[in-house]
Amino acid sequence: MARVFRGEGLHKVDAKGRVSIPALFRRVLEAGDPDWTDGLNPNLVIVYGDHRRKYLECYTMEAIDEVDRKIARMQRGSMERRMLEKLFNGQSHPTSVDETGRLVLPAKLRQKIGIGSEAYFIATGDTFQVWDPEVYDAEESARTEAWLEGQPEDFDPLTLLPDDDGGA
Numbered sequence: 705m706a707r708v709f710r711g712e713g714l715h716k717v718d719a720k721g722r723v724s725i726p727a728l729f730r731r732v733l734e735a736g737d738p739d740w741t742d743g744l745n746p747n748l749v750i751v752y753g754d755h756r757r758k759y760l761e762c763y764t765m766e767a768i769d770e771v772d773r774k775i776a777r778m779q780r781g782s783m784e785r786r787m788l789e790k791l792f793n794g795q796s797h798p799t800s801v802d803e804t805g806r807l808v809l810p811a812k813l814r815q816k817i818g819i820g821s822e823a824y825f826i827a828t829g830d831t832f833q834v835w836d837p838e839v840y841d842a843e844e845s846a847r848t849e850a851w852l853e854g855q856p857e858d859f860d861p862l863t864l865l866p867d868d869d870g871g872a
Contacts, residue, residue, distance in 0.1 A: 709827035721809040736764025760834040
């Protein structure tokens with residue numbers, strides 16, 4: 705099983721859009737880049753998507769390859785395939801971590817999601833998201849809290865997991 709991202713962090717963004725990636729995230733990016741070797745910078749793909757997406761989704765090379773393989777299995781010429789190709793291929797930014805462990809977020813991407821002097825990183829399994837901290841607090845935290853409020857007082861999140869381990 706591939707390594708997954710874990711944790712969260714708030715990081716300063718400089719005037720050129722450079723932001724440090726949490727160290728644990730960098731290890732996962734290295735493990736998820738088949739071309740990475742010691743001394744090289746790991747590659748990743750930032751998917752920024754359409755106007756409704758208020759965050760950047762960062763994929764390891766292995767994770768984006770899996771998405772690409774699934775899209776390629778869809779009916780060529782279908783509207784669904786074309787839309788997914790646009791969202792994951794057209795509205796994405798291939799990049800790499802720099803020598804100091806930073807990610808350069810182009811102005812277009814910073815403007816799209818409203819990133820100013822800080823960026824909030826949150827792990828989401830085989831990807832991680834980059835948010836404007838205020839937008840995350842206002843929208844995503846509220847969504848999580850609302851969902852949790854709808855659960856019983858003794859709710860155990862592990863009950864959501866399937867019983868079958870899928871052969872692992």
